[in-house]
Amino acid sequence: MNRLFSPWRSKYIETFSQPKDPNTCILCEAFQANDDDERLIVTRGERCFVIMNLYPYNSGHLMVVPYKHTSDFSELSDSEYLEIMHLLHKMQSALNKISHPDGFNIGSNLGKVAGAGIDQHIHFHIV
DSSP: OOSOOOGGGHHHHHGGGSOOOTTOOHHHHHHHSSOHHHHTEEEEOSSEEEEEOSSOSSTTOEEEEESSOOSOGGGSOHHHHHHHHHHHHHHHHHHHHHHOOSOOOEEOOOSGGGTOSSOSSOOEEEO
16 A cells, blocks of 8 residues: 545534534543443553544554543653553554554654644554
8 A cells, every 4th residue: 555545534523513512532541431342442451541533544553542632742651651552562463463564653743733633632543
């Protein structure tokens, strides 16, 4: 594959034109719910959780999310940061065993201008 093309994400992109409730965070709602299967939560740690992306770029697109609601990377504690790194490592290893991809993109878009679709709650992608 030379280019990552995911036309199914257009449904997600179209939601940007719809008004959002600034007091609602879909990532906070996901981890506070009691149904991990319905919310696509893969695993939970002490400070973070892993969720499947509802509008993935490709199969296996995961997000590692701290429970702390913040958009500022510098507000994460050392223990939150370490758990994020641990979960990224663990999920990459699992995806390697399952899918044998040619490569990964791992990172975060900090702020709407950087490309964040959910800019109010920091999260890290594994694509």
